[in-house]
Amino acid sequence: MIVDHTQVEQDMAVSQIAALEADLFGHGAWSEHAIRQEFNAPARTYLLDLGPADDDGVPVIRGYAGFWYDGDDAEIMTIGVGRPFQRRGIAATLLRSLIESAKGQGAKRMLLEVRVDNEPALGLYERFGFTKMGLRKRYYQPEGIDAYTMSLDLAPRIIGFQPQN
Incomplete structure (x- = not known):
């Protein structure tokens, strides 16, 4: 189940x-400090994939993802899925939700x-239509x-002449 990070107790999530x-x-x-800063920073969206609760009744976070929105671009800050839960579509669900x-x-x-060596992530991003823009050494x-920079257009661009209504 995908939820916004504000819907769970912050200390548990961090x-x-x-x-x-x-x-x-x-x-x-x-670090925990960095995660807490991200959660509390302005213009951030963080989503969690929650699995069944553990024996103590605490929801288990199977995956998490977040972005920063600056008014034009949404910059993905992180996506992570716990090793036991990988290859189950959680990262794709989180990315679609982002x-x-x-x-x-x-x-x-x-x-x-x-x-550049993260083949599973590259495959995921390319499946969603992200394209490589450049390389950060x-x-x-x-x-x-090294890292690839990648982008996905979210709003259609009008190119050329458009008919007048």
Whole structure:
């Protein structure tokens, strides 16, 4: 079930996302402090995929994703899905939900950076119509891995002459 991060208790969400971040992204993982800052920053949208509650009745966050909207572009900040839940369509559902939310807020374009060696993410973004714009050398630290910049037009562009009504 996809929910906005504001619909769950923040400390629980921050704690679970930080654990997922550490497992998924290692040295590049966001800290609890960074996650809390993102949640509380203006113009941010963060969505969570909640699975069944654990034995203590706490909902389990299987995946999370978020973007920053600047009035024109929606910049995807992160998408992560816990390893036991990967390859189940959660990332695609989160991405579809992000796109719909960005359109609803009036974004004209969605942007992101992705590691050049992250084949599953590249495949996902390309399936949704994202195209490569450029390359950022040594973007991901400390490994020094390059990143592709990618974009998706959310609003149709009118090119050429249009008939007058």
